[in-house]
Amino acid sequence: MTKVTMTVNGKTVAKEVRGNMLMTEFLRDELHLTGTHVGCDTSQCGACVIHVNGQDVKACTMFAGEAEGAEVATIEGMANADGSLNTIQQAFQDYHGLQCGFCTPGMVMTAAALLRDNPKPSETEIRDYLEGNICRCTGYHNIVKAIMAASGQDVSAIAAE
Amino acid sequence: MYSFDFERPTTLDDAVKALGQDEAQALGGGQTLIPSLKQRLAMPSKLVSLAAIEELKGVTAEGGVLTVGGGTTHGTVAAEASAYPALAALASNIGDPAVRNRGTVGGSLANNDPAACYPAAALASGATIVTNTREIAADDYFQGMFTTALDEGEIITAVKFPIPEKAAYIKFEQPASRFALVGVFVAKYSDGVKVAVTGASEEGVFRWTEAEEKLSADFSAGAVEGLSLPAEGMMSDLHGSGAYRAHLIGVLTKRAVAAAG
Numbered sequence: 176m177t178k179v180t181m182t183v184n185g186k187t188v189a190k191e192v193r194g195n196m197l198m199t200e201f202l203r204d205e206l207h208l209t210g211t212h213v214g215c216d217t218s219q220c221g222a223c224v225i226h227v228n229g230q231d232v233k234a235c236t237m238f239a240g241e242a243e244g245a246e247v248a249t250i251e252g253m254a255n256a257d258g259s260l261n262t263i264q265q266a267f268q269d270y271h272g273l274q275c276g277f278c279t280p281g282m283v284m285t286a287a288a289l290l291r292d293n294p295k296p297s298e299t300e301i302r303d304y305l306e307g308n309i310c311r312c313t314g315y316h317n318i319v320k321a322i323m324a325a326s327g328q329d330v331s332a333i334a335a336e
Numbered sequence: 337m338y339s340f341d342f343e344r345p346t347t348l349d350d351a352v353k354a355l356g357q358d359e360a361q362a363l364g365g366g367q368t369l370i371p372s373l374k375q376r377l378a379m380p381s382k383l384v385s386l387a388a389i390e391e392l393k394g395v396t397a398e399g400g401v402l403t404v405g406g407g408t409t410h411g412t413v414a415a416e417a418s419a420y421p422a423l424a425a426l427a428s429n430i431g432d433p434a435v436r437n438r439g440t441v442g443g444s445l446a447n448n449d450p451a452a453c454y455p456a457a458a459l460a461s462g463a464t465i466v467t468n469t470r471e472i473a474a475d476d477y478f479q480g481m482f483t484t485a486l487d488e489g490e491i492i493t494a495v496k497f498p499i500p501e502k503a504a505y506i507k508f509e510q511p512a513s514r515f516a517l518v519g520v521f522v523a524k525y526s527d528g529v530k531v532a533v534t535g536a537s538e539e540g541v542f543r544w545t546e547a548e549e550k551l552s553a554d555f556s557a558g559a560v561e562g563l564s565l566p567a568e569g570m571m572s573d574l575h576g577s578g579a580y581r582a583h584l585i586g587v588l589t590k591r592a593v594a595a596a597g
């Protein structure tokens with residue numbers, strides 16, 4: 176067993192965990208934060224994307240022990256303090272950027288990382304950045320629109336769904 | 337996954353000590369190793385994460401050499417290796433953003449996947465692989481797919497890339513994995529041109545010396561026109577036959593030369 180201490184969505188947590196415990200298991204099974212989804216468990220789909228020390232990473236391909244001392248942010252920490260949806264989440268709702276919602280936590284976390292480094296991305300930059308996030312429902316156009324809109328840009332030029 | 341212990345040393349000395357134990361294995365960014373562990377392809381008694389060792393991280397350019405710490409992520413190389421643009425571009429095209437935020441240069445070179453990008457850059461640049469015990473020339477380092485000159489428990493602390501006059505890396509992506517179906521790195525130095533090919537040979541990354549000779553005499557895409565490699569010894573799988581890969585090497589070499597300008 177390994178002792179891990181980290182901050183998750185602003186709260187300090189400390190637990191004894193198995194050496195081979197993945198971050199997805201740590202968040203979902205130990206902390207009951209089930210917003211971080213597991214679509215593939217093989218690093219392909221991006222449903223499990225979280226932020227570790229401000230960087231977007233795939234939680235299914237990282238051990239809990241690797242996050243020792245880190246600041247971790249998950250989808251549960253994204254809403255505004257009053258519980259309302261944040262700008263990116265609201266844009267996903269407004270632009271129909273989700274259908275079943277399975278990919279959405281990873282999409283929102285990935286979009287948040289992109290917009291922090293690149294506040295006004297082009298459509299191509301958005302599509303490139305979503306390389307590691309798979310959506311089986313929307314066909315992506317509305318996700319791209321939502322991210323464009325969340326960055327305060329005009330979305331009328333983006334292909335219809 | 338099999339069960340194992342997990343350790344996260346903060347100094348190189350402690351990591352070397354931890355790796356001295358039986359069946360201990362180093363963990364870089366884990367973007368290859370963790371999937372392999374899930375498939376039970378490896379059974380370490382202990383994983384020693386190198387991610388907390390600050391002395392293994394960073395990118396510096398000095399005296400015509402770009403030095404990249406072994407624990408530096410692809411994302412950091414993409415952002416900070418501006419002194420060697422072809423290398424920064426290579427790093428920015430590995431996997432996806434989340435993978436680039438974890439995967440490391442040292443991890444990629446230690447694994448020596450036959451379709452990985454960094455081995456081509458190291459070989460074409462005549463890089464030096466620096467470990468906790470010695471310095472290894474790239475030409476001596478790569479010894480066939482998934483095989484390197486590293487000893488048990490040896491850690492890549494840095495990679496020194498001499499900065500070329502011109503260089504470019506072109507990869508033909510396998511569309512699902514984004515690994516190189518074939519990738520060619522061309523680098524021109526004052527004393528000659530080096531061409532390294534990844535993704536193609538059953539022996540892993542290799543230098544295409546015939547192309548190097550032609551390009552050293554005349555650095556233009558036309559110089560390698562008509563030059564080709566045999567299909568024998570090239571990997572064949574559902575993504576492409578050996579003959580197709582051999583053909584791609586010629587095409588990508590020309591594109592790389594053109595892109596290097």
Ligand code: FES
Pocket residue numbers: 212213214215216217218219220221222223224233234235236
């Ligand atoms: S569950 Fe992590 S990438 Fe799919």
Ligand code: FES
Pocket residue numbers: 272273274275276277278279309310311312313
């Ligand atoms: S909304 Fe269903 S997978 Fe994206």
